[in-house]
Amino acid sequence: MQITSSKLLFTILFLIGFTSVGQDTSNNLALSEFLINIEDKFDVKFSYSVSAVAPYDIEQNENLSTITEVIEYINLNTLFIAEAIDTRYITLVLTNKKLSVCGILKDAITQEALADASITISTTKGTISAANGNFSFTNINPTDNITISYLGYQTRSFPASLLIKKDASCKTITLEKEDFALSEIVITQFLTSGLQKTIDDNLIINSDRFGILPGLTEPDVLQTIQVLPGVESIDESINNINVRGGTQDENLMLWDDIVMYHSGHFFGLISAYNPNLTKRIEVTKNGTSSEYGGGVSSTIIMSTDNEVTNELKGGVGLNGLSADAFLQIPLSKNISVQLSGRRSISDQLQTPTYQSYFKRSFQDSEINSAGESTNTSLETSSDFKFYDYSAKLLYDISSRHKFRVSFININNDLAYQEFNKDSDLAIKESKLKQKNSAVGANLTSVWSNIYSTYINTYYTKYNIDSEEEEVSSEQQLKQENEVLETGIKFKGIFKLNPEINWVHGYQFTETGIHNATNVNQPLFTQRKKDVLRSHSLFNDFTYKKGFTFIRAGARISYFEKFKKTRVEPRINARQKFADKFAFKLQGELKYQTATQIIDFEDDFLGVENRRWILANDADIPLIRSKQFSGGIDYKSNGWLIDLTGFSKTVTGITASNQGFQNQFQFIKTSGRYTTKGLEILINKSTNKLSTWLTYTFSENNYTFDELSPDTFPNNTDLRHSLTFASNYSILNNLKIAAGATYHSGRPYTKPVENAETVSSGSTTRIVNYGLPNGENLDDFFRLDASLVYDFDWNTISSKLSIGVLNVLNTTNTIQQYYQVNPEDNSQAIAIKNKSLGFTPNASLRINF
Structure with a gap:
């Protein structure tokens, strides 16, 4: 009752x-x-x-x-x-006559106009509110419904006829803020529609209203964040996103508040997270809330649509790599489900997009090496596919209690075979499977106007397994890397007064990581399993009044295995002044327990060389980062100028998780890196045009006390990085975008001139490397372009997107290392990995 x-x-x-x-x-x-x-x-x-x-x-x-x-x-x-x-x-x-409606959208408390809110009419028409909050529609049916949604505010739906324009005036519509207040949006229309900046300097991506970026045909989650200064990928791979000089494993990835250990399809070239139901993405580089632990370089939070739908919605899409579909199905007034799925189409059609990605992904692996073999009697075949699917149950128990369950499964499967062309007999067979499955549930409760709670629990499992068999000798090699993690979190939000919020809570996490290598001839087995449990208390106090924002807090964690307690203070502040300027300051200290080691000699078919491992507080210490950043931004008349300086030191890194391909490749020792730099963003936006320039200068150096020399440039040391891009609305439903990406060449180690190899034992020669990372590859440059056309068929909305990466087909070397020349062991030969060449793609999406 x-x-x-x-x-x-x-x-x-x-x-x-x-x-x-x-x-x-x-x-x-x-x-x-x-x-x-x-x-x-x-x-x-x-x-x-x-x-x-x-x-x-x-x-x-x-x-x-x-x-x-x-x-x-x-x-x-x-x-x-x-x-x-x-x-x-x-x-x-x-009546059945067509109507004209309009409205003015405002905050229910402050009465400030809300710009760039999403307004849809019965899913067939849509617009966004203008800078003064105004919006309008014509030719509307009296029975149509209007839905208004805006980040951080409660979604509203009502008959569109309530907004009929009378006496040349439009009705005012007010939106209430969410009970769990999201960070206030201070910059809308950031670079492109659907990208916004919050008061705590985070980037928000709203996939529902995502506009257009150069080269992209869909709002790829992890490609999109690379428009930010300080966010790079030194080798174009989503599996290698470097935030302010960090490595990929230093990024905390959360999907519906579930920790994810895998990020990319096609072994890193596209995001593994389907953008159709991933409604909101938040990226934090510094000043993270104490609610989140780990991820010493960044926190990437992906959230699916969290509102119960009262009408059937869905869509299908097809591009040069995959086909996908999603559905939002109402089961009752307070229960609905979301379903999505995506699968590669390469087994049916190998498009130019697929061929370009395949060449880039497998160029330095057994697969491509065999394909380039001079052995004319050898033939190879490979079968690669990826797929993902997700589901979510949404149950509004009452207006104050909401229950959600989310599930996701991500897969990459590769099968490879070598066989004799004459006899058609298999010589070598290999299989590789990469998978991340996860399930989570949460309950949000609003107990009063001043107190709310959130309880979340999750289970996540990551596997990468490979199997390789030499048929003639019946020798088999099997490799496994498995991560199992469970967690539970309680969070409370107490509104002490209109200006101060207190966020507090407890989190328990248990992480188990298993690594195994098995060879049958000669018999060899190596297995290792580690488990680490942690208990964390977190507290944040947020003060927001007028032009002042301050969030300060701390996370206190106890690690059972080490019997150690660590404190992680956090600060994030912003002060606006003179109406157009704002100072900002962030700082944090973080610890991380899981990391990836990179082993080029003991990898998975040469395709994936990363394995997750746990800290043991000995030769693999807890990773700790200490980071400070500060700057100033200016916003006026469509102009945004943002200057940020940063300094970050990360200790506890190991040589084995940096991916050295030089004299330090097999050395096990721990050290640190320090990166300092300046990020500049300049953006000019109008109703039809958005142009931006981002520039990052950074200096990033390793220090390993047991190596000689002990200090040298980081593998991710890109001194200069610049992007320049524009998007333009030719018509309301036709948009184009073009942009250029430039950065300094990444460091590499060159052999000693005239003494490129040296003896190692009586019969072996190895490369004789010079100064570590003493050289740099040629500068990287790429030009990308996109075009998007929206068109409607009655109740169906459609979008056609065309994009090209590397329009000029520029040849860029993204990695270089050396091997002893098998034909002359006194010489070393350079192995060069190239970036994507000219890569076209097209996408057709139909939503209803």
């Missing part, structure tokens, strides 16, 4: 919201009540649909003296047509 009462209260409040919309309605009367009054006054009877009349109101008029005047008044002031059947009975029918 308690739940039923809550539902009834919610329904009443909801209907009240419908009729009020946001402007003063003190002189209005519900249309149904107006009709009852008229029936009593004139002894007549109206015939109408109760549900059709329920949402509407009408201005009171005490001067109506005859039933004829009443009928005229209804016809002039409502969407209904009243017609007298006889002297007593009157019919009331909703």
Whole structure:
């Protein structure tokens, strides 16, 4: 009975919201009540649909003296047509004429205009609110519904006819902030629509309203964040995103608050997270909330749509790599489900996109090496596919209690075979499977106007398994890397007063990592399993008043295995002044327990060389980062100028997780790296055009006390990085984008001139390397372009996207190392990995 009462209260409040919309309605009367009054006054009877009349109101008029005047008044002031059947009975029918509607969107408390909010009409039409909060639609059916959504605010839906323009004025619609307040948006239309910056200097990606970026045909989660200064990929791989000089494993990836240990399909060239239901992505480089632990370089939070839908929605898409589909299905008024799936199409059609990606992914692996073999009697075949699927159950127990369950599965499968062309007999067979499966559940509860809670639990499992067999000798090699993690988190939000929030909570995490290598001839088995449990308390106090924002807190973690406690203070502050300028300051100290080692000699078919391992507080210490950043930004008349300086020191890194391909490749020792730099962003936006330039200068150096020399450039040391791009709306439904990416060449180690190899034992020679990372590859340059065309078919909205990466087909070397020349062991030969060449792609998406 308690739940039923809550539902009834919610329904009443909801209907009240419908009729009020946001402007003063003190002189209005519900249309149904107006009709009852008229029936009593004139002894007549109206015939109408109760549900059709329920949402509407009408201005009171005490001067109506005859039933004829009443009928005229209804016809002039409502969407209904009243017609007298006889002297007593009157019919009331909703008109079918097209309407023009408009509104002004504002914050319910501050009354500030809300720009760039998403407004849709029955899923067939959409727009965004202007800078002053205004929006409008024409040619609307009276039965259409309008839905308004905005990051950090509660979504509202009501009949579009409530916004009919009268007397040259538009009604004001107010939005209430979410109970769990998201970070306030301070910069909208950041670079492109759907990209925004928050008051705590985070980047928000809203895939529903995502515009266009050069080279991309879809809002790829992990490709998109690389538009930010300080976020790079030294080898174009999503599996190798470097935030302020860090390595990929230093990024905490969360999907619906579940820790994920795998990020890319096609072994790193596209994101593994389907963008169609990944509605919101938040990227934090510094000043992270104490709620989040690990990820010493960045935190990337991906969230799916969290609102129960009352209508069936869905879509399908096809591009040069994959096909996908998603559905949002209402099961009842308070329960709905979301389903999505994506699968590669390479087994049916190998497009130019696939061929370019395949060449890039496998160029330095057994697969490509065999394909380039001079052995004319050898033939090879490979079968590669990827797929992912996800599901989410949304249950609003009541207006104050919401329960959610999310599931995701990500797969990459590769099968490879070498066989004799003459005899058609298999010589070598290999298989590689990479998978991340996860499930999580959470309960959000609003206990009062000042206190809310959030409880989350999850289970995640990552596997990479390979199997290789030499058929003639029956020798088999099997390799495994498995991560199992479970966690539970409780979070409370206490609104101490309108300006101060206190976020507090507890988190328990258990992580187990298993590594194994098995060879049958000669018999060799190596297995290792580690488990680490941690308990964490976190507290944040947030002060927000006027132009001042401060969030300060700390995370305290106890690691059972080491019996050690670590404290991680955090600070994030922003002070606006002179209306157009703002100072910002962030700082944090973080610890990380899991990391990846890179072994080029003992890898998975030469395709994947990373294995997750756990810290043991000995030769693999806890990774610790200490980071500070500060800067100033200017925003006025569509201009955004952002300057940020940063300094970061990360200790506890190991030589084996840096991927050295020089004299330090097989050395096991720990050290640190320090990176300092400056990030500059300049963006000019108008209604049709957005142009931006980003530049990053950074200096990144290793220090390993046991190596000689002990200090040298980091593998990810890109001194200069620059992007320049624009997108332009030729028409309301036709947009183009083009942009250039430039950065300094990454460091590499060159052999000693005239002494390129040296003896190692009586029969072996090895490369004789010079100064570590003493040389740099040639500078990297790439030009990308995209075009997007939107078109509608009745209730179906469609989008055609065309994109080209590396339009000029520029040859860029992204990695270089050396091997002893097998034909002359006194010489070393350079092995060079190239970037993507000219890579076209096209995408067709249909949503309903």
